[in-house]
Amino acid sequence: MTNLAKTTLMAVSAIALAAVAGTAASAATLAEIKEAGTIRIAVANEIPYGYVDPSGEALGAGPDVAKALMEKLGVENIEWVTTSFSSLIPGLKADRFDMVAAEMAIRPDRCTQVLFSEPNSSYGEGLLVAEGNPKDIHAYTDFAENTELKVAIMAGADQLDMMQALGVPEANLVTIAANADAISTVSTGRADAYAATGLTASGLAKQNDSVEVAANFTDPEIEGEVVRSWGGFTFANGNEELRDAVNGALAEFKQTPAWSETLAGYGFTQADIDGSGKRTTEALCAQ
Amino acid sequence: MHWTEYAAPLLQGAWVTTQLTVYSTVLGAVLAFAAGIGKLSGNWVLKGVSVAYIEVFRGTSLLVQLFWLYFALPLAGAAIGLDLRLPPVLAGVLALGLNIGAYGAEVVRGAIQAVHTDQHEAARALNFSPRQTLWDIVIPQAVPEMMPSFGNLAVQNLKDTALVSLISLGDLTFRAEQIRNFTQDSTTIYTMVLFTYFGMALVLTVIMRALERYLARWRAAKG
Amino acid sequence: MLFGYEWDLSSPLAFAVSILPILLIGMWVTIQAAVLGFLVALVLGLLFAVLKSAPSRWVSWPAAVVTEFIRDTPLLVQLFFLYYVLPEYGVVLPAFMTGALALGIQYSAYTSEVYRAGLEAVSRDQHEAARALNLSAVRTFTHIVVPQAVPRIVPAMGNYLVSIMKDVPVLSVVTVLEMLNVAKIVGDRTFSYLIPLSLVGGLYLIMTLVASAGVRLLDAWLPKQGIPLK
Numbered sequence: 042m043t044n045l046a047k048t049t050l051m052a053v054s055a056i057a058l059a060a061v062a063g064t065a066a067s068a069a070t071l072a073e074i075k076e077a078g079t080i081r082i083a084v085a086n087e088i089p090y091g092y093v094d095p096s097g098e099a100l101g102a103g104p105d106v107a108k109a110l111m112e113k114l115g116v117e118n119i120e121w122v123t124t125s126f127s128s129l130i131p132g133l134k135a136d137r138f139d140m141v142a143a144e145m146a147i148r149p150d151r152c153t154q155v156l157f158s159e160p161n162s163s164y165g166e167g168l169l170v171a172e173g174n175p176k177d178i179h180a181y182t183d184f185a186e187n188t189e190l191k192v193a194i195m196a197g198a199d200q201l202d203m204m205q206a207l208g209v210p211e212a213n214l215v216t217i218a219a220n221a222d223a224i225s226t227v228s229t230g231r232a233d234a235y236a237a238t239g240l241t242a243s244g245l246a247k248q249n250d251s252v253e254v255a256a257n258f259t260d261p262e263i264e265g266e267v268v269r270s271w272g273g274f275t276f277a278n279g280n281e282e283l284r285d286a287v288n289g290a291l292a293e294f295k296q297t298p299a300w301s302e303t304l305a306g307y308g309f310t311q312a313d314i315d316g317s318g319k320r321t322t323e324a325l326c327a328q
Numbered sequence: 329m330h331w332t333e334y335a336a337p338l339l340q341g342a343w344v345t346t347q348l349t350v351y352s353t354v355l356g357a358v359l360a361f362a363a364g365i366g367k368l369s370g371n372w373v374l375k376g377v378s379v380a381y382i383e384v385f386r387g388t389s390l391l392v393q394l395f396w397l398y399f400a401l402p403l404a405g406a407a408i409g410l411d412l413r414l415p416p417v418l419a420g421v422l423a424l425g426l427n428i429g430a431y432g433a434e435v436v437r438g439a440i441q442a443v444h445t446d447q448h449e450a451a452r453a454l455n456f457s458p459r460q461t462l463w464d465i466v467i468p469q470a471v472p473e474m475m476p477s478f479g480n481l482a483v484q485n486l487k488d489t490a491l492v493s494l495i496s497l498g499d500l501t502f503r504a505e506q507i508r509n510f511t512q513d514s515t516t517i518y519t520m521v522l523f524t525y526f527g528m529a530l531v532l533t534v535i536m537r538a539l540e541r542y543l544a545r546w547r548a549a550k551g
Numbered sequence: 552m553l554f555g556y557e558w559d560l561s562s563p564l565a566f567a568v569s570i571l572p573i574l575l576i577g578m579w580v581t582i583q584a585a586v587l588g589f590l591v592a593l594v595l596g597l598l599f600a601v602l603k604s605a606p607s608r609w610v611s612w613p614a615a616v617v618t619e620f621i622r623d624t625p626l627l628v629q630l631f632f633l634y635y636v637l638p639e640y641g642v643v644l645p646a647f648m649t650g651a652l653a654l655g656i657q658y659s660a661y662t663s664e665v666y667r668a669g670l671e672a673v674s675r676d677q678h679e680a681a682r683a684l685n686l687s688a689v690r691t692f693t694h695i696v697v698p699q700a701v702p703r704i705v706p707a708m709g710n711y712l713v714s715i716m717k718d719v720p721v722l723s724v725v726t727v728l729e730m731l732n733v734a735k736i737v738g739d740r741t742f743s744y745l746i747p748l749s750l751v752g753g754l755y756l757i758m759t760l761v762a763s764a765g766v767r768l769l770d771a772w773l774p775k776q777g778i779p780l781k
Contacts, residue, residue, distance in 0.1 A: 201740075229638040
C-alpha cells in the first residue's frame with residue numbers, strides 16, 4: 042500500500058507539473074504557429090459575426106475572413122474555440138487562444154488590454170423585441186424615458202456603456218451570458234427588449250418567430266454622434282508580429298470581391314461594408 | 329435539426345464529462361488521504377496546511393473556486409512573475425479535485441478516528457512504527473468504512489463537472505448549450521441531458537459499489 | 552460603475568474598498584436566494600419523505616425514483632431546464648424565483664432523507680409502548696416522535712442551508728445578480744478579476760464560517776434526549 046500510494050502520488054504530481062510546464066509559454070509568434078501548423082481562434086457564438094454550427098464548422102464574418110487570411114499566411118489548421126463574449130479578452134490575456142475572430146468592436150478601453158487589427162467590418166445598433174412589439178419600443182432612449190421597461194444586454198458588451206451614457210437605470214438592465222439567450226429572455230417578457238447590434242438582432246429574429254426586430258429604429262446618439270462600431274480581429278498584447286501579418290493579409294483581401302461578398306452574405310449592408318474602411322484602428326483606439 | 333442529430337455531439341460531451349470525472353475523482357482521492365491524514369498528524373505544519381486546505385475549499389463555493397483558478401490565477405501569477413495560465417482542462421480538473429478532496433478529507437479523518445484506540449496501543453506493544461501502524465493496521469480497516477461516503481462524493485463530483493461548461497470546456501452541458509443556442513429546442517435537449525447524467529450516475533454508483541465489495545475482500549485477505 | 556458605486560483603480564486596496572459595497576449588495580441577494588431555496592427544500596423534502604414512506608408501493612416507488620433522479624442530475628442542468636423549458640408551457644417565473652426553486656428542488660432530495668432518518672431513529676419499541684399506553688397515532692407522532700426527531704433533524708438541515716449558500720453562484724447563469732455574478736461584471740468592465748473574485752472567496756469563507764458556527768450553537772442548545780414536554 043505504501044508503495045502504491047507513493048507511486049500514485051508521484052504520477053499525479055508529475056502529470057500536474059507537466060501540464061503546468063506545458064503552458065508556461067507566452068503568446069505564440071507567427072513562426073511558432075506556422076511550425077505547429079495550427080492557430081487557435083476564438084469566437085463567441087454570435088450570429089453573424091462568428092459562431093460554430095453543431096457540426097463544429099466555424100462560420101460568420103470573422104471566421105470566414107480569418108480562414109482566407111490564414112490560407113494567405115500559410116497556416117494549415119485552425120482550431121476553433123467557443124467561449125462567452127466576456128471571456129474573449131481574458132482568454133487572450135491568459136493565452137487560451139492566439140486570435141479572436143468575433144468582430145469585437147474596437148474601443149479605447151479594450152485597446153489598453155489587447156491589440157486590434159484594422160477594421161474588418163462596421164455595424165450599427167438594433168433592438169430585438171417580442172412579436173408585434175407590444176411595448177412599442179423604437180430607440181435605446183425609450184428605456185431612459187420609461188423606467189417601467191427592462192432591457193437585456195450581453196455580459197461584457199458595449200451596450201452597457203451606451204445605456205449608462207443614456208441614463209438608463211441599472212435596475213432595469215438584465216445581463217444575459219450569451220446572445221442566443223436573448224430569444225427566451227425577450228419572448229418570455231423577462232426583458233422587454235434586447236439591445237444589440239442591428240445584425241445580431243436580425244439574426245436572432247430569423248431564428249424564432251416569437252421575436253422580431255424593432256421597426257423604425259432610431260439610431261442612438263451619444264455625445265452628438267450616431268453610434269457605429271468597427272469590428273476587427275484581436276490579439277494578445279505583445280503579439281504585434283501576428284497582428285501586422287494579419288493586417289497585411291487583410292488589406293490585400295479587402296481589395297478583392299471575395300471579401301465584400303463574404304460580408305454581404307452574412308447580411309452586412311453596403312453602408313456597413315463601405316464604412317469599414319472609413320476609420321483606422323489607431324483613430325478608434327485614441328477616441 | 330431532428331433530435332437524433334443531437335446524439336452525436338451530446339455523446340462527445342458525455343465522453344469529456346467522463347474523463348473529467350475520472351481524473352478529478354482520482355486527484356480528489358489522493359488529496360483526501362493527504363489532507364485527512366495530515367489533519368491528524370503530530371507535525372503542526374502538516375496539520376496547519378491540511379486544516380487550512382480543508383476549511384478554504386469546503387468554506388467557499390466550487391463555482392467561485394473554478395472562476396478564481398480560471399480568471400484570477402493567471403493575473404495573480406503575473407503579479408508575482410509566474411506563469412499560472414492553466415488550460416481549461418487543468419483548471420477544471422484542479423478545481424473539481426481540490427473541492428471534492430476537501431470533502432473527502434473529512435471522510436478519511438473520520439474513518440481513521442473511528443478505528444479503535446486499543447489497536448493503536450496493541451500495535452505499539454508489538455513494536456510497530458507509527459507509519460506501519462497507520463498503513464498496515466489503521467488504513468486497511470478505515471478504507472472500507474470510507475467507501476459508502478466516497479461513492480456519494482463521486483456522484484457529487486460527476487454532477488459538479490457540469491460547472492466546467494462555464495469555462496468553455498466542451499462537456500455534456502456545454503454541448504447542450506451549444507445546440508440550444510442553435511436550435512432553441514430546450515425541452516428535447518435538456519431532457520436528453522438530464523437522462524444522460526442520470527444514467528452516468530447509476531453506472532458510477534455500480535462501479536463504486538463493486539469497488540467497495542472488492543476492498544472489503546481485500547481487507548479480509550489482509551486481516 | 553455598478554449600482555451607483557464607481558470603482559477606484561488607483562491602487563489594489565482602493566479598488567477592493569471601492570467595490571466592497573457592490574459585492575455586499577450581491578451578497579444580500581445570495582443570502583435571500585439561499586433562504587428561499589432552503590424553505591422550498593424543507594417543504595418539498597417533507598412531501599417526498601411522506602410519499603417515500605407511504606404504505607403503497609405505487610406511491611413510494613415513484614417517489615423514490617424521482618428523488619434519486621433529482622439527486623443524480625446536476626443543479627446547473629435542472630436550472631437550465633426550469634428556466635428555458637417551463638416558459639414553453641406558459642410558466643414564466645422571474646430568474647430569481649426560478650433559481651430559488653431549482654435550489655429547493657435539488658436539495659429536497661437530500662432533506663427528504665434527513666426527515667426519514669430523523670423519524671426512523673425513534674425505535675419500534677417506543678411505537679409499541681405508545682400503543683400499549685393507548686396513545687392515538689396523532690398523539691404518538693406529536694408527543695413521542697417529533698420531540699425526539701427534531702434535535703436530530705435540525706443540525707443536518709442547518710448544514711444543508713450552508714451547502715445551498717455555496718450553490719447560489721450557479722444562479723448567475725440565468726442573470727441573477729448574486730455575489731459571484733456581480734464580481735464577474737466588475738471583472739468584465741475593469742479586466743481585473745483577481746481582486747473581485749478573491750474578495751468573493753473571502754466573503755464566502757466568512758459567510759459559511761458564521762453560518763456553520765450558528766448551526767453548531769443550535770446543535771449544542773437542542774437537548775439530545777428530545778425536547779421536554781410540558
